[in-house]
Amino acid sequence: MSADVAARRGIPDASVARLPVYLQALTSLAERGITNVSSEELAAAAGVSSAKLRKDLSHLGSYGVRGVGYEVDRLAFEISTALGLTQDWPVAIIGMGNLGRALAAYSGFATRGFNVVAVLDHDESIVGTVVADHAVRPMSDLDTLVREDKLAIGVIATPADSAQDVADRLVAAGVRSILNFAPCVLDVPDDVVVRKVDMSTELQILAFHEQRRSGELDLTDEEVAL
């Protein structure tokens, strides 16, 4: 089986989720003028073990040289290709509250191969105002965006109680990839991929660890004995 086919069918989810981190590390190395790197060094920069890194990369193909390591640019290119970043992906941001406006102004999209083609809001009093060089468009423009701009990814930055409605409209318009910033679970068809970014969830996970930290200081004897 060619590497291309391997990439297309079975890269494990856990590996796919780490590829962007490797790409980040490689970009950072390239900026510092480093042209070659070993799995040990790259793994350290990415915060994983070298065995895990090599295993992950083995799913893409064989782009290293035994006894030498990896060429930074080459590996970055191969990971970009595997992730589908050789093309630009048209993105729309829905919900122009604080978060939506911050996302619209975020320069990190463009530099990573994502192109914000539109920002939208269902509030008529916001539609038409300008946010980060984009005139805010009405929700009814979604069909047009999918048809004319090949909109592929919808970013939901609305409050939780409108997120499901927005997701339904995105799906109806033909969008199959959704990034959800609203703190709620979305119900979508099987062929739609949803990724969730939720700072409350992350903070709560940190709280768990903080609390466990203080809890460990006063274990009873009985508990320690276990």
Add this chain to the structure above:
Amino acid sequence: MSADVAARRGIPDASVARLPVYLQALTSLAERGITNVSSEELAAAAGVSSAKLRKDLSHLGSYGVRGVGYEVDRLAFEISTALGLTQDWPVAIIGMGNLGRALAAYSGFATRGFNVVAVLDHDESIVGTVVADHAVRPMSDLDTLVREDKLAIGVIATPADSAQDVADRLVAAGVRSILNFAPCVLDVPDDVVVRKVDMSTELQILAFHEQRRSGELDLTDEEVAL
């Protein structure tokens, strides 16, 4: 072993990461006036299987009634307790760019047991200006915040190239929990917990699936045969 001890030592990471989602679903049910729920119903609302839900909850203790289900308020309280959300956690946000200002204005912190005690920036021309009712403070205030406000969690909202420096200062001041919004890997001591929120990473994972989707449409015969 008592449930309390079980909770304190061994809840699997994967389970901990899902508890906030269950809490979200329970809160939503409670708002709709629902007082009792089965594992099947709650699992559906949280987007997981009922077996997984029951397994996760079993790590906290036994708070359901066989043949009946769970009391919504009770279960929400038990999960909150397990996560350490019965107390308020003091949080500081560092970096007052677009994202930092959006986070500072985000109301979701307070409603979920997190208290933004300060916002900071290293840029002297920003220090002293007011963001979401907080006067922006200098980085040198970190020690004071840890001592006087019991600051426990630092949120990094700076560009990638200053994130490591900010992390070092947080750690030096005694902060052991960090939420990193900068697109980079942080190097911290073993006892410091870092969670990362990275929209670029999430978009890249979506891009992978989008690309695979279109790739599947034109598999060659040889590839299909595999």
Add this chain to the structure above:
DNA sequence: TAGATTGTTAATCGATTAACAATC
């Protein structure tokens, strides 16, 4: 060649799932 490091194998570990005994 000698030294270094990849790519892969096999073993281990942890998470998920299905099934059902316990029990309300």
Add this chain to the structure above:
DNA sequence: TAGATTGTTAATCGATTAACAATC
């Protein structure tokens, strides 16, 4: 009691790790 649903067990599945043969 009969029906329903939890909490737990055991089997399966997938991910991680260590070790090393392949090879530059």
